[in-house]
Amino acid sequence: MAELSFIQPCLWFNDQAREAMEYYVSVFPNSEILSIDEYPDESLDEHFVGMAGKVVNGQFRLNGVDFVCLDGGPDFTFTEAISFVVSCRDQEEIDRYWSQLSHVPESEQCGWCKDRFGLSWQIIPANMGDLIRRPEQIQVMMRQKKIIIAELENA
Missing domain, CATH: 3.10.180.10 (2,3-Dihydroxybiphenyl 1,2-Dioxygenase, domain 1)
Known part of the structure; x- marks a missing residue:
């Protein structure tokens, strides 16, 4: 796992975190995916059901700015407030x-x-x-x- 910046945005995706990271690093210069941790086997915890292989913690950098992201399901979505x-x-x-x-x-x-x-x-x-x-x-x-x-x- 890459070391976290002191403050950085965390982006909650339904199930598109990996796709979003790949997309954003293609848009911005000097960008890279730093790490991707996947949810463990869904039999280990009821919260993991249907999440196997999805991103539990993704870290990426867009032109020097660090972000984290995750696949958290449909409960929360982005708004123009951010x-x-x-x-x-x-x-x-x-x-x-x-x-x-x-x-x-x-x-x-x-x-x-x-x-x-x-x-x-x-x-x-x-x-x-x-x-x-x-x-x-x-x-x-x-x-x-x-x-x-x-x-x-x-x-």
């Missing part, structure tokens, strides 16, 4: 992450998107604060789904 911010250097990087992470068009707003696992992301330029200093820039941002830097600069 999201991860991806700070992009330019429009090209915004476009790339947006195309890879946005899978729920009705959830797109102001740079927010939702991936195929239901996790929310904010794909924004690193200088977002500078791009929304004036009320007219904020109005433009509020109408955007994916952030278009040029539209904010020209507002």
Whole structure:
């Protein structure tokens, strides 16, 4: 088992933790799966029924940020109350992450998107604060789904 960071997010999946880890490390540079521990034989405990081979503890790193995850069943799902911010250097990087992470068009707003696992992301330029200093820039941002830097600069 890899050593845990002092504070790190833990993502609860129904039964897609392994698939999600593989997907996320393919999206972000300098990323890797650190370890995957599977549930033991289901005959050992009533809580393990139907979980054999699923992830009880997965550890992965996305561009220097450590995460843990697990397959915990359908009791809990992701909401927009938690999201991860991806700070992009330019429009090209915004476009790339947006195309890879946005899978729920009705959830797109102001740079927010939702991936195929239901996790929310904010794909924004690193200088977002500078791009929304004036009320007219904020109005433009509020109408955007994916952030278009040029539209904010020209507002």
